[in-house]
Amino acid sequence: MGFGTAFTDSSAINVFSLSSDAQQNLMRSYFTSTGINLNLGRVPIGGCDFSVRGYTYDDHENDTQLTKFNLTWEDYNLKMPLIKWARNLTNQNLKLKAAAWSPPIWMKTNYEFTGSSLLLDQYYQTWADYHIKFLDAYKENGLEFWAVSTGNEPATGIINIPGINSLGWTPQRQRKWIVENLFPSLHASQHSNVKLLLLDDQRLFVPFVLDELMQDESMQKYVDGFAVHWYYDQISPARILNNTHEKYPSKFIISTEASIGDMPWFIQKVRLGDWSNGEEYMANIIEDFTHWVTGWYDWNLALNQEGGPNWVDNYVDASVIVNAKNDEFYKQPLFYAIGHFSKFIPEDSVRINIVPNNENGIETVAFTTPYNATAIILFNKELLVALCSLSSVTQDDA
Structure with missing residues (x-):
């Protein structure tokens, strides 16, 4: 399916902090045949940790009918312009995949963007409708999606990993939401052809979470694929992916997030020119592709020298690091590691x-x-x- 990156608020802030010529060079490096020719894009539904504030598209208390749902300044001035620019540069079809990090806090048990939480029962349909309204709004602005996941890293909201916008799901509760709310809403909308991806979390959780989700026979027809992240792969063997393919051969597996420096919290996040980072990416991509993974996404398209901005101080490294003060950007070993694959393995x-x-x-x-x-x-x-x-x-x- 190809290779991609993520169009976060922070990525766009960094790209647009450069001069026009530098911006052009950066974007051409990613999305043209003279660059590394990426063809996949991941888009947060609303804010995520790589934003400069916590926000959603309806921060109005108990707006059950979502009458006040609206895209934000970040969509109109950051994400959408960057996505459209990438689409115009590439000679391929830029396939966009969406995922939500957190609902409006009034839908959650902890009334916070981060931390341990669940979706309140009375908002199951509202949260499904929220996804449809997002797809509608982006389509009205000329951008359609290839896939949507059932939410970014739901385990983060269960085990309370700090510093990440999240919504916790138990497999049983999420399965109920998908079967009774999300899929019927998606199927009845103008986006019925959008692919639905489960998990969007670490492969570590596949044996207990994915199998529990797929126990309902209807999930076999609702779900198109499984999205995995690379964190903690060192303690979760790749044979998990083989087992998943053998159990569900009609569903594809795709890796939708990787970054360097997430743990531990106290280390320097951005290490310019560190080829051990590039080595980690290369080894992971080969391991994934030799175990039934069909596509691979990097995380942020561009970050600053600190590894941000990030509104909850969850800094990481990136394939491109921007030094706005000097009007320059650095292509990290991560960038070249991806390019060794994306340049030669087309969709x-x-x-x-x-x-x-x-x-x-x-x-x-x-x-x-x-x-x-x-x-x-x-x-x-x-x-x-x-x-x-x-x-x-x-x-x-x-």
């Missing part, structure tokens, strides 16, 4: 088998492209380690 490529030789330290994945070419991506981890070691030799040693 509708098909993964083919390749016999690995684990003794030589080279990780591989191979595809047949729509142009009847074979693309093989090789990641020589041992050579990278050797080069990093050589780069640390002092002048006296040399």
Whole structure:
């Protein structure tokens, strides 16, 4: 399905902080064939942690009919202009995927954007209608979506991870909402062709959450695919993805978020030129694609040198770091790591088998492209380690 990035408020703030020429160079680097040719875009429904304030599209108490629902300044001046610019640059179809981080706080048990919370029972249909109104509003402004997920990282709102806008769902409550509210509303709307993705959370939770969600037989016809994130992959084996594909072979799996520096909270988030970060991305993409993942999204398109802005101080690294003071941006190793794949594996490529030789330290994945070419991506981890070691030799040693 391709490769993508996220059109967050923070990303747009950073892009638009540059001069016109620098903006053009940055966007062409991402979305043209002379750049890394991305074709997927992730869009928050309302605010997320990578915004400069907590907000939704209806912050008016108990507006059950959503009569005061409105897009915000951030949509009209940040996200939508950036998305349209990317769409105009690419020679591909820019496929947009939407996800909500938090409902209006009056719909939640904790009355906060962050923290442990559930959706109040009386607002199940209102929250479904909210999603439809978002899709309607963006379509009225010339942007249609390929997919929508059932919510970003619902586990965050259960286990109370600080610093992230969230809504907690137990599998049983979310299944009820999807079957009785979200899917019927989506199916009855002008967006019935929009694909519905479950989870949008760590693959760590797949065995207990996804299987519980899919227990209802109707979910088999409602759901098109499963969205996973890469955090904590080191403690959740990739065979989880194989098992998922074997259980639900008609559903695709797609990786919808990755970033460096989320944990621990006290470390420096942005490390310019750190190739160990690029190494992590390359290894993860190969692991995902050799275990039935069909597409891969980076997180923020561009951040500043601190790893923000972020209204709850949840800073991370990014593939492009902007230094607005000097009117320049840095393409991080993360950017080039993605490009090693996105430049050579276009949408509708098909993964083919390749016999690995684990003794030589080279990780591989191979595809047949729509142009009847074979693309093989090789990641020589041992050579990278050797080069990093050589780069640390002092002048006296040399």
